[in-house]
Amino acid sequence: MKLQQLSVFLENRPGRLGAPLEAIAAAGINILTLSLADTAQFGILRLIVREWDKAKAILEQAGWIVNLTEVVAVEVPDRPGGLAGVLDVIEGAELNIEYVYAFSLRRDDKAVLIFRFEHPDQAIQVLLGQGLHVIDGDELMGYVG
Amino acid sequence: MLRELWNDAEGGFHPASAPDFLPTEALREVQLRRLRAVVAHAYEKVPLYRTRMDERGLTPAAIQGLADIARLPFTVKADLRDTYPFGLFASPMSDVVRLHASSGTTGKPIVVAYTREDVEVWSEVMARTLAACGLHRGDILQNAFGYGLFTGGLGAHYGAETLGATVVPISGGNSDRQIMLIRDFGVSAICCTPSYFTHLVERAGELGVDLRALPLRIGIFGAEPWTDAMRDHIEAAAGIRVFDIYGLSEIIGPGVASECGEQNGLHIFEDHFYPEIIDPETGEVLPDGAEGELVLTTLSKRAMPMLRYRTRDITALIAEPCPCGRTLRRMRRIGRRSDDMFIIRGVNVFPSQVEAALLAVEGTLPHYQIILSRQQGLDQMAVEVEVTPEVFSDKVGALEGVRARLAKSIEHILGIRVELRLVEPRSIARSEGKAKRVIDRRNG
Numbered sequence: 001m002k003l004q005q006l007s008v009f010l011e012n013r014p015g016r017l018g019a020p021l022e023a024i025a026a027a028g029i030n031i032l033t034l035s036l037a038d039t040a041q042f043g044i045l046r047l048i049v050r051e052w053d054k055a056k057a058i059l060e061q062a063g064w065i066v067n068l069t070e071v072v073a074v075e076v077p078d079r080p081g082g083l084a085g086v087l088d089v090i091e092g093a094e095l096n097i098e099y100v101y102a103f104s105l106r107r108d109d110k111a112v113l114i115f116r117f118e119h120p121d122q123a124i125q126v127l128l129g130q131g132l133h134v135i136d137g138d139e140l141m142g143y144v145g
Numbered sequence: 146m147l148r149e150l151w152n153d154a155e156g157g158f159h160p161a162s163a164p165d166f167l168p169t170e171a172l173r174e175v176q177l178r179r180l181r182a183v184v185a186h187a188y189e190k191v192p193l194y195r196t197r198m199d200e201r202g203l204t205p206a207a208i209q210g211l212a213d214i215a216r217l218p219f220t221v222k223a224d225l226r227d228t229y230p231f232g233l234f235a236s237p238m239s240d241v242v243r244l245h246a247s248s249g250t251t252g253k254p255i256v257v258a259y260t261r262e263d264v265e266v267w268s269e270v271m272a273r274t275l276a277a278c279g280l281h282r283g284d285i286l287q288n289a290f291g292y293g294l295f296t297g298g299l300g301a302h303y304g305a306e307t308l309g310a311t312v313v314p315i316s317g318g319n320s321d322r323q324i325m326l327i328r329d330f331g332v333s334a335i336c337c338t339p340s341y342f343t344h345l346v347e348r349a350g351e352l353g354v355d356l357r358a359l360p361l362r363i364g365i366f367g368a369e370p371w372t373d374a375m376r377d378h379i380e381a382a383a384g385i386r387v388f389d390i391y392g393l394s395e396i397i398g399p400g401v402a403s404e405c406g407e408q409n410g411l412h413i414f415e416d417h418f419y420p421e422i423i424d425p426e427t428g429e430v431l432p433d434g435a436e437g438e439l440v441l442t443t444l445s446k447r448a449m450p451m452l453r454y455r456t457r458d459i460t461a462l463i464a465e466p467c468p469c470g471r472t473l474r475r476m477r478r479i480g481r482r483s484d485d486m487f488i489i490r491g492v493n494v495f496p497s498q499v500e501a502a503l504l505a506v507e508g509t510l511p512h513y514q515i516i517l518s519r520q521q522g523l524d525q526m527a528v529e530v531e532v533t534p535e536v537f538s539d540k541v542g543a544l545e546g547v548r549a550r551l552a553k554s555i556e557h558i559l560g561i562r563v564e565l566r567l568v569e570p571r572s573i574a575r576s577e578g579k580a581k582r583v584i585d586r587r588n589g
Contacts, residue, residue, distance in 0.1 A: 005539065006539075007538075007539035009532045009537050009544075009567070009569060009570075010569065011566075011567075011568055011569050011572070016569075037541045038541075039541060039545060041566055041567065042532075042544065042548075042567050044539060044540075044541060044544065048541060054549050061351070063266070063569075063570050063571045064569070064570065065533070065534055065537045065569075065570050066534075067534070067537050067538060067539050069539045095519075098540055099540070116540075133194070
């Protein structure tokens with residue numbers, strides 16, 4: 001049920017974001033979504049891609065430091081209060097969220113959020129138990145065609 | 146020579162190593178005899194030495210015992226620059242068979258000369274160096290010191306041939322080819338700077354070559370100060386034993402001193418290079434065991450004798466016998482050079498202190514660079530550290546924590562504030578010779 005997220009270290013200066021994205025694009029790998037966390041001094045680019053192992057190899061070959069993290073994709077009703085409902089479940093179970101970002105793609109009336117939990121396996125059990133839709137890799141790839 | 150009678154191909158000592166084991170009394174006799182000869186030669190042939198000795202009312206006859214060396218004036222690097230190019234030569238050009246020159250960071254290079262006998266002595270001390278590091282006939286040595294005006298390449302080359310080892314004269318640079326030859330030739334030993342070998346280890350990993358699985362067993366590193374922690378890291382990463390060697394062009398090049406199998410101090414080939422330790426402030430000679438600046442006198446050089454040359458290297462002499470059996474005194478590994486030091490806001494800083502601070506946090510030494518600048522009249526020190534897979538995290542807080550710990554570790558050791566920047570891998574230029582650890586942008 002977990003997704004593999006790639007994280008790439010970047011210096012926080014102009015032009016640094018483009019290079020890793022171009023390297024992945026040049027290999028024909030589709031980037032499903034990304035998020036950038038930054039401080040004044042450095043940034044961390046997080047990526048969900050179709051072929052994470054191939055993308056990781058390409059980035060490392062080109063000299064980037066790449067970290068692999070398991071994240072959880074959860075479907076959220078795309079209406080006011082949709083996210084709040086999911087967060088209620090998470091808080092109620094006292095699951096610790098390291099960070100969260102939205103998936104760029106929407107289908108029907110749903111949105112997808114990517115969660116980085118401290119304990120992803122435990123979180124998946126709780127979310128499934130509450131009837132929430134946790135999206136696995138195959139399903140996610142199916143959406144983007 | 147009856148080469149077939151030597152047992153040096155099986156790991157025994159090469160006959161060239163014999164002087165390493167001279168009884169101390171015999172060694173002192175050799176030193177005194179050679180010292181008197183070299184002082185007479187320098188006085189007779191080099192105007193600078195004659196003038197300075199005359200000013201002190203000294204003639205070569207003043208050298209009656211080894212302790213009399215302290216009566217002689219020092220020679221410093223500026224003397225080589227001031228007499229550029231050939232002013233300190235004691236032999237006519239018809240006897241000189243080789244010139245080398247330092248790159249020189251400011252202005253003119255310094256030039257050094259060798260007679261045929263000097264080249265033979267150099268070959269001998271380098272053969273003794275390699276033998277002390279465990280090399281013998283049958284070994285394949287990849288010589289990644291630069292060939293050319295720099296003394297490292299040719300010094301190691303002649304030493305290896307004298308020893309009877311097989312030399313791969315690849316010189317510095319072209320890391321992918323270096324790794325290919327190490328693997329394809331079954332290279333058993335390599336000599337280069339420690340920072341360049343660290344780079345080779347890194348590159349081998351990227352190419353999927355596991356150096357630990359190859360026949361490579363000995364690393365012979367020199368030409369820049371490095372630390373025991375760096376040695377531990379390299380030994381583990383490459384599965385080899387690593388030895389520190391020491392030398393400088395002004396004296397002969399590499400081959401002045403070398404570690405032995407004990408890896409505990411470098412034996413000075415003192416039958417050719419007489420060591421003293423002085424207080425760098427007062428010039429006073431310090432006893433064995435005391436830390437100070439290393440001063441060397443060449444006892445057998447003909448083309449360019451050096452009397453009491455101040456090396457700027459900070460170390461101490463170890464007189465205690467070494468378990469390896471060599472009677473040559475040892476010097477402590479040089480962690481710092483007095484001219485590597487920089488002063489920031491009144492604090493003396495050595496790059497090795499920054500290294501120790503980074504090692505304390507990361508466990509291994511990351512690539513780093515110190516950048517000094519002046520902002521609104523105030524000196525600033527920044528340290529750029531390349532992020533490694535070991536410390537990288539997808540969480541901002543964790544990475545910020547690494548940055549803060551590195552900064553705090555440096556501030557704790559130096560007592561001054563530093564700006565610590567995490568930078569991308571490979572963003573700090575790799576050197577193929579001596580690593581450039583400090584960039585000073587304060588001038589102007």
